[in-house]
Structure formats: structure tokens, C-alpha cells
Amino acid sequence: MVLNVNKGMVTIEGTVEWWKAIVESMNDGVLVIDQAGIVRTINPEYTRITGVTPDIIGKPLVSYRPGARLPETLASGKSQVGVYRKTHDREYVVDMAPVVVNDEIVGAVSVCKSLNEVQLLTLELEKQRQKVKELQERMSALHRVRYTFDDIIRAESNMQDIVSIAKKTAATDLPVLIGGESGTGKELFAHAIHHASLRSDKPFIAVNCSAIPSDLIENELFGHFEGVLYSKPVIGKAGLFEMADGGTLFLDEIGDLSLDVQAKLLRVLQEGAIRRVGEVEERRVDVRIIASTHRDLQQLITKGLFRNDLLYRLNTIDLQIPPLRERKKEIPLIAQSLLADRFEVEENVLKFLTQYDWPGNIRELRNVLDYAKCLVDENERISIRHFPDFMQKQHTLLNEEKGILPLHEAVEVAEKQILETSLQSCGPTVGERQEVADLLGISLATLYNKMKKYNIK
Numbered sequence: 001m002v003l004n005v006n007k008g009m010v011t012i013e014g015t016v017e018w019w020k021a022i023v024e025s026m027n028d029g030v031l032v033i034d035q036a037g038i039v040r041t042i043n044p045e046y047t048r049i050t051g052v053t054p055d056i057i058g059k060p061l062v063s064y065r066p067g068a069r070l071p072e073t074l075a076s077g078k079s080q081v082g083v084y085r086k087t088h089d090r091e092y093v094v095d096m097a098p099v100v101v102n103d104e105i106v107g108a109v110s111v112c113k114s115l116n117e118v119q120l121l122t123l124e125l126e127k128q129r130q131k132v133k134e135l136q137e138r139m140s141a142l143h144r145v146r147y148t149f150d151d152i153i154r155a156e157s158n159m160q161d162i163v164s165i166a167k168k169t170a171a172t173d174l175p176v177l178i179g180g181e182s183g184t185g186k187e188l189f190a191h192a193i194h195h196a197s198l199r200s201d202k203p204f205i206a207v208n209c210s211a212i213p214s215d216l217i218e219n220e221l222f223g224h225f226e227g228v229l230y231s232k233p234v235i236g237k238a239g240l241f242e243m244a245d246g247g248t249l250f251l252d253e254i255g256d257l258s259l260d261v262q263a264k265l266l267r268v269l270q271e272g273a274i275r276r277v278g279e280v281e282e283r284r285v286d287v288r289i290i291a292s293t294h295r296d297l298q299q300l301i302t303k304g305l306f307r308n309d310l311l312y313r314l315n316t317i318d319l320q321i322p323p324l325r326e327r328k329k330e331i332p333l334i335a336q337s338l339l340a341d342r343f344e345v346e347e348n349v350l351k352f353l354t355q356y357d358w359p360g361n362i363r364e365l366r367n368v369l370d371y372a373k374c375l376v377d378e379n380e381r382i383s384i385r386h387f388p389d390f391m392q393k394q395h396t397l398l399n400e401e402k403g404i405l406p407l408h409e410a411v412e413v414a415e416k417q418i419l420e421t422s423l424q425s426c427g428p429t430v431g432e433r434q435e436v437a438d439l440l441g442i443s444l445a446t447l448y449n450k451m452k453k454y455n456i457k
């Protein structure tokens, strides 16, 4: 035996004892025979699983266990894997392999697991498979589109034309570039095109290029290698291109990609293959690209911030979605749809909505209506005072320009102003508010109701 003293620890290595200790400590049952079929060793686990006791050591295996299969491996030199065995009431699974030294078979080893353990492992494996399946289903639900062409409310002829072109592109794999201000419905169009395409049962992956830091976007789009980096294991990761394989990749805000990533993207579009960061070999991907931007890409090209050749790869079909202020006819329709027939709206509100400029387009319209829906009381109709302050001011400005207000609105404006002025110099106590109510000739309860109505704190 060789004793090594290493930092105060005594170890035994390169000895029979060393290997015996390893075999003894294993969780699998081990039995070894030599060239003559004589059992040379078994470990305690072998006894526990098979019931064979250590007195077999030194005896021919077949004399002790006539049905043993290990001698077959010894004779043929061929391994046997997952062999089911049953002796008396014990069931187990055995792997058998020849022991080869200098190209010569010098024995054979049998490694067994009790069936119970195998069953437990099989059960665990089945559970994990089920989990993977559930996760895959959840992932594909996440990657399914929410909108179809039916969800695109349109009334203006320019929008009808755009939808009709978009429907035609759905039947192809051509790249589509969707332009338009923020909130005009670019992503809605991308969903609808994918939904109507032959790829609709495959993933739709949307990535907002402006939301991912530039040093991470390459990793996100193309994935990264698996291996060892600075002596640490790195688990490989598929990028969004691989995740979208067979489906559609929606590159939102493409104008925000750095020139470096634009060059890599162009290569992928030309080659139809991606290379994970840190890998050499290419992987083929079949992905349809729909890109969108609220920027003027021609202007970015002039400034040297966008690649001309990439634009030509992306804009085979170029859809420009007009801003909401150029689709006035659609505003009441979209508003009614967002209110889902559950809220009534005063006539002058719908009129005002069509006059407003909507710099945030349909997203802004949705937000403003959500605000009003939250503020309006049950059985009340949505009126201007249920809108955010900036909208109310805009409404007043518009009417001032015209110099006329509908009478009930003029009354409300005046009433609100009188209340605000009277309450300005008064403190928050009930006594002080009672004084204001007395001066105005109304009850305290009416004062509080009007404060609530006009959102006066």
C-alpha cells in the first residue's frame, strides 16, 4: 500500500484496497468474476439486492447460480445492458461488461440495481418528461399570437388597402417591414399576418430590439455556445432565431439595432443560418422575418446609422400604418370596441375624441378610455370630466377656440371654478368645509358630492 501525505490528509492510491474501498462504497451491486469464471469479489449492495452472500467468493459463479448470464459476457466479450433478473422474490436489472486488460479479457463485471430503484428512477424520469411537456406547452402558448385580421378595426379606405396587402403577404414567406408611429398597431399587424400564414401553428416570437441592451442582443438573437469558459461550465442557450424556427420572428424597433448587430442579422437573412456566440459551426433556421419601426430608416441610412443592404432585405413588402389622426372615421369605432358595449358615452365626448390629435395613437386612446372606465360611476355616462386633466384642458382649449360651449358644460366649468376658488382659502376640517357650503348655499353633503364629481381634493 502506498500512503500519500497531502496537506495533512492521508490517502491511499493505486492499491487494491483503494479500488476495493470504491466498490464497497457504491450504491449499485457489483460482482466480479475472473477469467475462469470464479467469483473474485462482491460488494454489500450486491448482497442486499440479490441475496447472494460473500461466501460465493472463490467459487465458480455457475455452480452457485446455474442461470447466471455473466459467463456469456466473459465468453463473448460483449456487454449486456438492462437485463431483467428474478431470483426467488427479488427482481433487479443488471448491466454486464467484460474486464479487458491489454486487449485480453481477464474477467467480467456485473452491476445491478434493484427493480424498485429502477422503477423509482423511471417514475422520476416520467415526471420530469411530463414537466418538460407542460413547460413546452406553456412556452408555445406564450408564443401563440393573440390577434387576427378580424381584430384590426378599420373604416378608412387607406387602412382597408393596407389590410388587403397584408392578407396577401400572409400566404408568402416574404419579409415584411411595418412602419408607423408608436401605438398605431404595427405589432397587431404582425400578429395577424402570422396567424393567417402557413406558419400559424409554429412559434411567433416578438423581440423589442430597443429594450435589450446592445451588448446582450446578439446573445438573445443567436444564442451562445455550451462548453467551458475560464474553467467554469457554460450551459448552451438557443437564441430567438432558433426558438422561432419554422415560425415568425417579429423584430420590433429594428431601427434601434447597432450597426454591428445589423451586419450579423444581414448575414443570417442571406445565409438562412445562424451561428451561436462562441460557436464555429452554423445551424440552419427557417424563420420568416417581420420587422417594424417608428423611425424613418431612409433618414437613418443618410446619417450612417442603418445599413442600406439590410433595409432592402427587410422591406420586400413595406406597410406604412397611418397615424390615428389620419383615420378619424375609425376613432368612434375603436372607442366603442374598447368600451365593449358596457359603457355609455356622451355625444360630445365621441366628437371630442375625433378632434383630438392622439400623439400616442391607439395605445393612448386605450389608456384614456381605461382611465374614464375606472372613474365613471355605475349608471353614469362617460363625460369629459372622466378623462385625465390634460384631455380636459385640451377639450376646454378646443372649445375656447370656437368660443362656444354646450350649456351644460359651460355650467359645469363655471361650477368647478367657483368650487375651486371657494375651497382654495379654506382648511380641510369639516367645520371649515361647512362654512364654505353655507356661503354657497348648499348642504355639506352636496359640497362633498360636487368635490368628488370634479375630482377636487
Ligand SMILES: Nc1ncnc2c1ncn2[C@@H]1O[C@H](COP(=O)(O)OP(=O)(O)OP(=O)(O)O)[C@@H](O)[C@H]1O
Residues within 6 Å of the ligand: 151, 152, 153, 154, 180, 181, 182, 183, 184, 185, 186, 187, 188, 189, 252, 294, 334, 362, 363, 366
Ligand atoms: N386597428 C386597430 N383596431 C383595434 N385595436 C388596435 C388597432 N390598432 C392598434 N390597436 C391596439 O392598440 C394598441 C397598440 O398597438 P400596437 O402595440 O400593435 O402598436 P405599435 O405600433 O406596435 O406600437 P409600438 O411602436 O409602440 O410598439 C394595442 O392594444 C392594439 O391592440
